[in-house]
Structures are given as C-alpha cells and as structure tokens.
Amino acid sequence: MKKTLLLLMFVLKLFVYGDTIFHIVEKGDTFYSISRKYGVSIDKLKKINGINKNTLYIGDMIKLKEEDVSKKEHIVLQGETLWGIALRHGIDLDKLKHDNNIKNNTIHVGQKLKIENKITEKIDKIEKNDDNKTVKIAEYSYYTVLKNDNLSSIARVHQMTLKELKEKNNIKKDIIHVGQKLKVKTINFYIENSDINYLFSGKLEINKKPIIYNSDYYYYRAPKASKQLHRNYYEDPFYDYKTLYNQANYLISELNKKIDKENKLSNYLNHMKIVIDPGHGGLDPGSISEGSDNNGTFFILEDEYCYDLALRVYILLKLHGADVIMTILSPNHLLRESNETFVNEKNEVLNLKYLKNHSVILPRGNRKSLLKRIEIAKNFYNNQTKDTLFLSIHSDNFKYLPEATSILYYKDNNREDTVSKKEVEKLLPYLGAGAHKMGKSIRVLNNNPANIKYLVEVKNLAYTPHIWDMKQATLRQKEAEKIVYGLIKNYGKE
Numbered sequence: 001m002k003k004t005l006l007l008l009m010f011v012l013k014l015f016v017y018g019d020t021i022f023h024i025v026e027k028g029d030t031f032y033s034i035s036r037k038y039g040v041s042i043d044k045l046k047k048i049n050g051i052n053k054n055t056l057y058i059g060d061m062i063k064l065k066e067e068d069v070s071k072k073e074h075i076v077l078q079g080e081t082l083w084g085i086a087l088r089h090g091i092d093l094d095k096l097k098h099d100n101n102i103k104n105n106t107i108h109v110g111q112k113l114k115i116e117n118k119i120t121e122k123i124d125k126i127e128k129n130d131d132n133k134t135v136k137i138a139e140y141s142y143y144t145v146l147k148n149d150n151l152s153s154i155a156r157v158h159q160m161t162l163k164e165l166k167e168k169n170n171i172k173k174d175i176i177h178v179g180q181k182l183k184v185k186t187i188n189f190y191i192e193n194s195d196i197n198y199l200f201s202g203k204l205e206i207n208k209k210p211i212i213y214n215s216d217y218y219y220y221r222a223p224k225a226s227k228q229l230h231r232n233y234y235e236d237p238f239y240d241y242k243t244l245y246n247q248a249n250y251l252i253s254e255l256n257k258k259i260d261k262e263n264k265l266s267n268y269l270n271h272m273k274i275v276i277d278p279g280h281g282g283l284d285p286g287s288i289s290e291g292s293d294n295n296g297t298f299f300i301l302e303d304e305y306c307y308d309l310a311l312r313v314y315i316l317l318k319l320h321g322a323d324v325i326m327t328i329l330s331p332n333h334l335l336r337e338s339n340e341t342f343v344n345e346k347n348e349v350l351n352l353k354y355l356k357n358h359s360v361i362l363p364r365g366n367r368k369s370l371l372k373r374i375e376i377a378k379n380f381y382n383n384q385t386k387d388t389l390f391l392s393i394h395s396d397n398f399k400y401l402p403e404a405t406s407i408l409y410y411k412d413n414n415r416e417d418t419v420s421k422k423e424v425e426k427l428l429p430y431l432g433a434g435a436h437k438m439g440k441s442i443r444v445l446n447n448n449p450a451n452i453k454y455l456v457e458v459k460n461l462a463y464t465p466h467i468w469d470m471k472q473a474t475l476r477q478k479e480a481e482k483i484v485y486g487l488i489k490n491y492g493k494e
Helices: 002-012 031-038 042-049 082-089 093-099 151-157 162-168 194-200 241-261 302-319 367-381 418-431 464-470 473-491
Strands: 014-017 020-024 061-063 073-075 112-114 125-128 134-137 140-144 181-185 211-213 216-218 273-278 288-293 296-301 323-326 388-396 406-410 436-440 452-460
Touching: 020 031, 031 042, 042 061, 042 162, 061 151, 082 093, 082 473, 093 112, 151 162, 151 181, 162 181, 194 241, 194 302, 241 302, 273 302, 273 367, 288 464, 296 302, 302 323, 302 388, 302 473, 388 473, 406 418, 418 436, 418 452, 418 473, 452 464, 452 473, 464 473
Parallel strands: 273 323, 273 388, 388 452, 406 436
Antiparallel strands: 014 020, 020 061, 073 112, 125 134, 140 181, 211 216, 288 296, 406 452
C-alpha cells in the first residue's frame, strides 16, 4: 500500500496530509481537468473546498475527498519532523513517540503514524520536547497579509484548506487587505515572549531612517527594480566596497544590540562558538531558479534567500546563548518578508572584522574568496577547538539529488572528516524525513579550523515545490527553526 501511495503521489503531484489527499494546482489545471483526472465531480470538489467560483491559482491545494475524522493516522511527508508533526496535531511529542514505538527521532517518508484524535485550539499550549525542555507554542497564531498575498497561498503555507482558512476568519468572499490579520495554523514555534518577534521582521528602528521597499525595511539604499526582473538581471554596488562594509557592520551591530537587550530563550548553547556562512553572495549569486505562481514567473537567487535564512538561524542561535558571527554581511537590509523576489544586488561583503588583510571585500566564487571565509572562522575561534561549529547554508539545484535537505561533510580521495560525518548523522532526524548526508570535496570545509563543520543544502531548487517554499518568509523561518532545534538537541547544555 505504501509503495502504491508513493507512486501515486509522484505521478499525479499529490499532497497527503493525515488521511486527506490534495491535488496541487499546476499551470493549465482547471476544475474540469482535476474532476476528470480523479473522477470527482466539479460540484463536489467546490463543496468540500469551500470554493464558489471557477478561478484556480498555481499552488492551490484542492482537497479530493471529505476527511474521515474517525481515522487517526498521519502519513509522513518529505521534510517533516516528529516535533513538527506533534505541533501540527496539537499533541505531546513524548506521546507521539510512545504510541508509534519510536525510540529515536528518525522517521521516513511514507511512514504511517498513529495520531490521537484530539486537536484543540488552545493558544497558550505548553509542550515539552523529549529532553523535558519546555517551549511555548500555539496551535493557531496570526498572519499579517502582505502585498500580492491571496487566500490560497496563505492557506498552503500554513497547511490549511481554503475552506478552513475562510471559516477560521469568518471570510465569506475571497477579498483580503494588506495589513489584515488572519488566524492560521502555527507551523513554527510560538515564542512565549512575543516582544521578540520583531527581531524576525527585519524592521528595526535604528538611527538610520529606513526606506520602505516592498513592505520591507532597507537602509542606505533600496534596489531600483521592484523584483528580480529576469535570470540575468543585477544591480552594481552603489558605494565603494569599504563603505559597503561600514554600512553592513553598522546594521549587524544594531541587530546585536537589539538581541542583547531581550531575554534569552535559553542558555543551552552558551558554550558554543558558531560561524554561520551564507552561501555565495557579493559577485556570486549562486544558482538562479525559475518558478511561477498566480502573479506569473519569478526568479529565486540562492545567495539572497540563503542570506535571509542564515540570518534567521543567527538570531535564533544568539537567543539561545551561542557566540555567533556571519562570514558575509549585507549593507542595506536585515531580514525580509516581502512576497516580491529579492533583487541580485551584488553588494554583500566579507566580515572584515575578522580579516587582517582587506584586499578581498566582496565575495566571489573562487578559491581566494573561499579561503577568506575559513580565515574569518580561524580568527573568530582564536585557537579554541572544542565546541566550535562552522555551518554553511546553501540551496541545491540538482535533479539527480532527492527532493529533500542535504548535509555535506568533507570527503575526498585521501581523507574523510569522520568527526563531522558523525555529527551530520545526529542532525539528520531534525531536518525532516528524506534528509540525507553526502561526503564531498567542499573547499570551504577543507582545512577549516572548526571542530565540527558541514554544509546544509536546505532546499533543492531543481524541484518546483522547493522554489515556491523558499520564496515564503514563513517557511524560511520554519527551516531555520529546524536547524537550531537540532543543534540544541545535539549540543545543548542546561
């Protein structure tokens, strides 16, 4: 049955959640074509999805049958974690593991999990992870509507049907407004002290007046284009390179001040020195992937989106007590939430604070530039070897690799980093079902002074769903939380 189901999902582009099967709308799909494909009448499709018009958008999740609430089963999807499934169903993680005879945290795509048929709407629900470390979460939280949002995309991000989203918010029509707050399913941790949520918005009030650009805060200068116009579009740096660094250093310093003023989420990682290395940047945009949604074709640049994800990891790690730096910095923005694609600005700079020689300032995809990242790590660790981690964050774009997260450790014909390999194996369960490891000759990991070093390919942008996911700030936050949760579980100390 499992093999049949997975084959069906592959052929028909289905999405399974619990015992409910959805069709993900692609270009050219209509109610008529979906009806013919699955043998479900158009009227029934509209009824069970709460839709009263004929318009469909790319990425919409169309439920194909009524849910059987008597069933207590969840089919594990690519990228899902045990703690994420427990959160989604509003149940205790220990109970989920006990009911399914799971001894560790490893689950597999297609695995069936028994779920207690009990989902409440408590906003202040307390969950404990399997180390009895308490975090506060909410089954439902609130999402603020952004420009170009629509109900269908919001529902998909938060793993809800359109009907469920409309019912929870008493929406009779499909009209929403920028700034409107919608009740949605929580897919990330609910931070008990909500005062720190602003750190993840990128909208910091500092002495430099922000420029409002696509609802995001930019400082010093915003892009000329409203989005990435085409695959080869880019904008040259406006300032000289040292000015760019001064601007970038000011922004990260102001962010650090804001973080330091807040109460820590924990001190689990206060013994760790961690270098976060956002992939590519500067003159090297990395892979450029093409996707589409109801607004048309869009382009995702690896360096811009991995920087955003890396900065989310950076903030979370500092909130859990770690001593953290970034190898590269942006001179005109912090985090971004806009639904418009980020523009290739070619202005990120190396973190010169930890470099003695400033002959190279803008990152490039060459050996000399990558060695500078290793030098930054070496100077930051300052001869400390224990409890040091180098984490490089990228996104794949290779069809021959699975549609899942990859973690790479160093391996060549003569040497294998067995220490990092073991640590990669420990992290895999926290990055979701389907996550896998690879040994590869990665220059930035070779002769790196960190005790533990690996490269995480968070998404594989050769696959359309991953392109769409990377574009969503809410889902980038989710990926950041998965990484940090895994680090806390593996290295956290009371």
